[in-house]
């Protein structure tokens with residue numbers, strides 16, 4: 001009976017990668033098939049998320065909402081110094097809901 005929830009795909013791996021995968025499968029008690037499927041699902045989800053974020057960023061820049069590179073760089077370089085700068089603001093001058101302050105480890 002055909003499995004309707006998955007499909008078969010042949011791929012070429014470097015010999016060394018194939019050996020490492022076999023060792024990892026053995027060590028983890030998982031099949032190579034499971035590890036490959038898990039890796040591909042994870043990669044595809046990451047790439048989809050990255051593309052969605054890039055599209056959103058592109059829309060924000062085109063609509064005039066972004067932080068200047070030099071402002072962000074200056075802020076990041078001030079971390080851990082005696083004169084830490086406040087987080088950079090959007091060039092439009094407004095504070096947006098998604099602008100969260102830098103996470104602090106201090107209690």
Ligand SMILES: [Zn+2]
Pocket residue numbers: 064065066090091092093094096
């Ligand atoms: Zn803005």
